Amino acid sequence: MTGKETTPQSEIIGGRTISKLEAWLGTDTYRMLKGLVTNPISVIGLLLLAMFVFIAAAAPILAPVAPGADPYHIPRDGYGSVPKPPGADWTHRQPPMPFWWKAVTGHDQWIHLMGTASGQWDIYYGVIWGTRTALFVGLSITLVGAVVGIAIGAISAYYGGWVDMVLMRITDVFMAFPFMLAAMTLSAVLTPVLGKGIFPPIVALMAFGWMGFARLLRSDILSIREREYVLAAKVIGVRDSRIMFKHILPNAIFPSLVLGSMRIGSYVITFASLSFLGIGAEVGFADWGQLLSFARAWMTQLTEYWYIVIYPGTILVLFVLSWNLVGDALRDVLDPRMQGSR
Amino acid sequence: MTSEVPMESKQKEVVLHVEGLKKYFPIRRGVFQRHVGDVKAVDGVSFDVYRGETLGLVGESGCGKTTTGRTIIRLYEPTAGKVLFQGRDLAKLSGSEMRSTRKHIQMIFQDPYASLNPRMSVLNIVGEPLEVHKIASTRAKRRERVAELLELVGLNPEFMRRYPHEFSGGQRQRIGLARALALNPDLIVCDEPISALDVSIQAQVVNLLEDLQEQLGLTYLFIAHDLSMVRHISDRVAVMYLGKIVELADRETLYNRPLHPYTEALLSAVPVPDPEIEKTRQRILIEGDLPSPANPPKGCNFSTRCRKAKPICFEKEPEFVEVEDGHFCACHLVPPKK
Numbered sequence: 232m233t234g235k236e237t238t239p240q241s242e243i244i245g246g247r248t249i250s251k252l253e254a255w256l257g258t259d260t261y262r263m264l265k266g267l268v269t270n271p272i273s274v275i276g277l278l279l280l281a282m283f284v285f286i287a288a289a290a291p292i293l294a295p296v297a298p299g300a301d302p303y304h305i306p307r308d309g310y311g312s313v314p315k316p317p318g319a320d321w322t323h324r325q326p327p328m329p330f331w332w333k334a335v336t337g338h339d340q341w342i343h344l345m346g347t348a349s350g351q352w353d354i355y356y357g358v359i360w361g362t363r364t365a366l367f368v369g370l371s372i373t374l375v376g377a378v379v380g381i382a383i384g385a386i387s388a389y390y391g392g393w394v395d396m397v398l399m400r401i402t403d404v405f406m407a408f409p410f411m412l413a414a415m416t417l418s419a420v421l422t423p424v425l426g427k428g429i430f431p432p433i434v435a436l437m438a439f440g441w442m443g444f445a446r447l448l449r450s451d452i453l454s455i456r457e458r459e460y461v462l463a464a465k466v467i468g469v470r471d472s473r474i475m476f477k478h479i480l481p482n483a484i485f486p487s488l489v490l491g492s493m494r495i496g497s498y499v500i501t502f503a504s505l506s507f508l509g510i511g512a513e514v515g516f517a518d519w520g521q522l523l524s525f526a527r528a529w530m531t532q533l534t535e536y537w538y539i540v541i542y543p544g545t546i547l548v549l550f551v552l553s554w555n556l557v558g559d560a561l562r563d564v565l566d567p568r569m570q571g572s573r
Numbered sequence: 574m575t576s577e578v579p580m581e582s583k584q585k586e587v588v589l590h591v592e593g594l595k596k597y598f599p600i601r602r603g604v605f606q607r608h609v610g611d612v613k614a615v616d617g618v619s620f621d622v623y624r625g626e627t628l629g630l631v632g633e634s635g636c637g638k639t640t641t642g643r644t645i646i647r648l649y650e651p652t653a654g655k656v657l658f659q660g661r662d663l664a665k666l667s668g669s670e671m672r673s674t675r676k677h678i679q680m681i682f683q684d685p686y687a688s689l690n691p692r693m694s695v696l697n698i699v700g701e702p703l704e705v706h707k708i709a710s711t712r713a714k715r716r717e718r719v720a721e722l723l724e725l726v727g728l729n730p731e732f733m734r735r736y737p738h739e740f741s742g743g744q745r746q747r748i749g750l751a752r753a754l755a756l757n758p759d760l761i762v763c764d765e766p767i768s769a770l771d772v773s774i775q776a777q778v779v780n781l782l783e784d785l786q787e788q789l790g791l792t793y794l795f796i797a798h799d800l801s802m803v804r805h806i807s808d809r810v811a812v813m814y815l816g817k818i819v820e821l822a823d824r825e826t827l828y829n830r831p832l833h834p835y836t837e838a839l840l841s842a843v844p845v846p847d848p849e850i851e852k853t854r855q856r857i858l859i860e861g862d863l864p865s866p867a868n869p870p871k872g873c874n875f876s877t878r879c880r881k882a883k884p885i886c887f888e889k890e891p892e893f894v895e896v897e898d899g900h901f902c903a904c905h906l907v908p909p910k911k
Contacts, residue, residue: 459688462648463752467702468675481692 266564276556348525360517380444388452496551594654616816629807685745743774
């Protein structure tokens with residue numbers, strides 16, 4: 232690249248002009264977004280994500296709620312313990328029929344599209360409304376974890392010394408607990424305080440979900456603090472707070488964003504595991520883990536009752552996959568080695 | 574090692590006077606971070622820089638030349654010593670006093686790929702010093718001044734909206750230079766500004782530095798390890814070894830009549846671009862490795878590798894004294910000026 236520099240005035244860099252969109256977004260952001268929409272992996276991830284967002288938004292149309300009923304409570308067709316296969320008729324207390332029903336399925340009546348779980352909970356309804364739960368759980372836990380972790384990591388790295396020492400030891404203490412066990416215990420402790428429902432496990436996961444962000448951001452700040460452009464800013468006479476917010480944080484934050492996008496998927500899995508273990512959402516709540524837990528009694532006969540596991544399981548896998556694909560692509564796009572010289 | 578560097582020159586004005594400058598990095602061990610020793614990166618360095626001149630500072634890697642530059646400009650807090658600049662001791666200034674003094678003393682960095690913030694446009698990078706020192710208050714004024722500066726360093730002002738990764742190494746070094754010039758400094762510390770560049774680009778940047786010096790009356794402290802480049806650009810040259818200056822003289826004297834055994838050896842390593850001379854040329858090979866600055870040898874720092882070492886060299890530290898007019902040397906074997 233340097234070889235082209237024959238005369239100082241002849242610089243047409245790459246011989247390209249900057250589009251309006253690029254000028255507005257800034258070259259760096261533009262390149263990042265462009266990378267995200269041109270990388271096939273991230274496109275698959277983004278499409279899957281768009282599908283989930285659509286399902287969550289259109290839940291009342293895809294699976295209408297009976298008047299006066301709690302939308303997050305899965306309607307049940309009787310109380311029998313033996314699951315019914317997909318296509319079985321809906322005999323008791325049918326929910327209202329969506330307008331697209333007849334055109335798409337060809338049936339006049341409600342049927343169990345994906346069968347029922349033991350206790351006659353409708354799996355289709357649970358999968359649809361569970362998407363909302365999954366998005367809420369994943370985003371809220373990651374958001375709180377990221378904000379808390381980033382704040383602690385930044386304070387720790389910025390002040391250093393004993394502040395750093397104390398905060399990092401606290402982080403170590405939190406990390407010393409086995410994650411799942413700690414979340415289970417805290418969730419159980421919080422249930423009498425917050426009431427039964429999805430909030431105790433969410434708060435428990437938030438409480439044990441920030442350490443990764445804190446450590447990651449702290450280490451990134453510590454490495455970027457020694458870069459020459461930070462020294463250059465000091466030499467110019469820029470104040471410390473401005474150096475932190477203009478020079479260090481914008482360059483240190485991206486690995487945390489990648490971590491965040493990957494974490495969303497894994498928190499949904501963890502939340503589902505808690506539900507499966509009976510500590511998460513209460514019985515009948517529209518949640519994928521909750522649906523899967525209905526399969527517990529039929530684990531030995533899954534060749535016959537496969538639909539209890541396959542439908543919620545597949546959608547759970549796809550959800551986690553979509554976030555991981557986006558996170559992977561984000562990491563590739565942000566990797567300096569993928570951008571030529573910089 | 575607290576010898577004074579006399580300010581004997583009549584017509585020459587001293588811009589920067591460094592005296593007994595030390596920078597020790599503490600070594601801490603164990604749970605309680607016990608202080609067990611120091612890395613003596615800079616261990617008592619004294620020199621003057623005169624207005625309008627270029628003082629070259631050379632030495633092998635790890636000898637403390639970069640640390641010297643960074644300590645002078647207070648990127649590192651000095652452990653001891655004085656740095657007099659415009660009659661004030663930079664080592665004692667408070668944070669805000671130092672910030673305002675930074676207008677007059679600037680720095681350019683070694684790695685053009687690391688010294689520009691990748692997420693800021695050229696306009697913001699070069700405009701930042703103007704902004705923080707409130708020199709060009711409005712955006713329009715700032716843009717105008719940045720355009721001026723870019724033109725000054727030979728870049729097209731139209732590129733000010735672009736980002737560092739769109740430029741080559743030489744162009745980036747020019748951007749760094751424009752940033753340093755934004756505040757009209759008196760003194761620029763050049764920390765190996767060309768060693769990361771291709772040879773063809775090195776010449777361009779050095780010529781630019783020389784042109785700007787003439788045009789703007791700049792003073793440079795030029796840190797480098799490339800001896801021939803230093804010879805080209807410097808008026809006077811200081812040679813560092815293990816945290817200390819061993820010899821300082823004007824360029825021609827130092828290169829033609831080096832007095833310190835280390836300088837002799839260092840200069841003999843420079844290849845001569847003539848195969849006939851090169852064939853018969855005697856090279857002085859220095860044996861062994863650079864001793865650790867955490868545990869420097871007793872006596873003269875160079876004694877462990879010096880081929881002329883006498884018993885006194887292992888016992889007593891030589892003083893850095895003037896041996897001829899304007900020629901300073903720290904060696905027991907070189908008699909001081911009478």
